[in-house]
Amino acid sequence: MQIPINWYLLLSAVLFTIGVLGVLFRRNAIIIFMSIELMLNAVNLLLVAFSSYLSDSKGQVFVFFIMAVAAAEVAVGLAILMSVYRNSKSTDINSLNKLKG
Amino acid sequence: MTTYLFYFLSFLAIMFALMVVLSKNPIHSVLYLVLTFFAIAGHYVLLNAQFLAAVHIIVYAGAIMVLFLFVIMLLNLNKETEPHKSIWLKGMAAVASGSLLIVLVGSLKNAGQMQAAAPYNGSIGLIENLGKTLFHEFLLPFEVASILLLGAMVGAVMLGKKSIK
Numbered sequence: 649m650q651i652p653i654n655w656y657l658l659l660s661a662v663l664f665t666i667g668v669l670g671v672l673f674r675r676n677a678i679i680i681f682m683s684i685e686l687m688l689n690a691v692n693l694l695l696v697a698f699s700s701y702l703s704d705s706k707g708q709v710f711v712f713f714i715m716a717v718a719a720a721e722v723a724v725g726l727a728i729l730m731s732v733y734r735n736s737k738s739t740d741i742n743s744l745n746k747l748k749g
Numbered sequence: 750m751t752t753y754l755f756y757f758l759s760f761l762a763i764m765f766a767l768m769v770v771l772s773k774n775p776i777h778s779v780l781y782l783v784l785t786f787f788a789i790a791g792h793y794v795l796l797n798a799q800f801l802a803a804v805h806i807i808v809y810a811g812a813i814m815v816l817f818l819f820v821i822m823l824l825n826l827n828k829e830t831e832p833h834k835s836i837w838l839k840g841m842a843a844v845a846s847g848s849l850l851i852v853l854v855g856s857l858k859n860a861g862q863m864q865a866a867a868p869y870n871g872s873i874g875l876i877e878n879l880g881k882t883l884f885h886e887f888l889l890p891f892e893v894a895s896i897l898l899l900g901a902m903v904g905a906v907m908l909g910k911k912s913i914k
Contacts, residue, residue, distance in 0.1 A: 650751050651795075654860050659759050659792075661853040663766055665846050670770035672842035675832040678775055678821060682782050685813065686766055689789055692805075700796040703870040705882045708801050712883070715808050716894045720901030722813050726820050727908035733824055740832040 656697035663690035677729055677739045681722065688718050754795060762788035774828045775821050779814060786810045798874035 663686060670683025692711045699707025729739065736743050765785040769778045786809045793802035834842075872878060883891060 651755050654857060655755065655759075657857045657860060658854065659762070661850060661857065662763055665850040665853070666763070666766040666770060668849055669842060669846040672845060673770055673834070673839055675834055676775060676826070678817065678824075678826070679770075679778055682769060682778060682817065685809075686769065686782065686785065689786065689809070693789055693792055696793055696796055696798050696801060699873065700798060703868070703873055705873040705878050706886070708798055708874060708879055709883050709887050711801060712804070713887075713890055713894055715804065716898060719808060719813055720898055722816060723901050723905045724908070726816060727905040730820065730823070731908055738832075739824060739826065742832070 653697065653701050656694060660690045660694035660697070663687075663693070675740050675742060677732075677741050680741070681725055681729075685718065685722070688714060751795065755792075758788050758791045758795065762792070775826045776818070779817050779821060782817075783810050783814050786814070796874070797871055800874060800876040800879055 667683045667687035667690060670686065671680050674680060674683070692714055695707045695711050695714075699705060699711075732744065733739055762785055765781045765788060768781040769785065772778050772781065786805065790802045790805045790810075793799075793805060
């Protein structure tokens, strides 16, 4: 408890912003997925910090569920990406700008 | 001592996260993300959330990142096939995320005064207390999460099949 909570708030905000930067900066769909995972991790860190400061274990249990949902999302997202790659032969998200196949 | 450890782990986490976003080769990005996850697990240990640190390393660095590496190697992505945005779009992306950071930091400027509702209990991160909370108050979400994982598994297998008849 020697570290004030707003240091953790700042660290989580910076990591979240780096994730947002990754989503806007890159055109490769896999790097965008990884930036989304980085955003989820920033939120996980903040939840665990608050749970430790308020001595409440509900925050850490919520982090469990966020991890489970993130794992499921990565599995399905990468499967969708593989299908898209099979059809259009590239992972560039600019090639997906038409709704017709 | 704790302060220096916090500074070191934060510096590592932020530097590796920036390298994830800015590196040209996708495989380098995946490896930097694994290192970021290890730095965040170090933060969990600093916050006395020991079980969550172990689960974080096993699930994220052990399973999810291996999945990413498999997909990158299957699609055979390397530095030459990487698409790039124009310099104007990259500049606007940096401005947009920078203003998001300014908004977040500005709104949390006076958020230092927080009173804990109960005296500090250092053992909430241990697996016994986590298990009690998980199986007493969060039993329904726990069971529903298993159905979610089953649905994700079925969906991923269906999407991965080669031929659509």
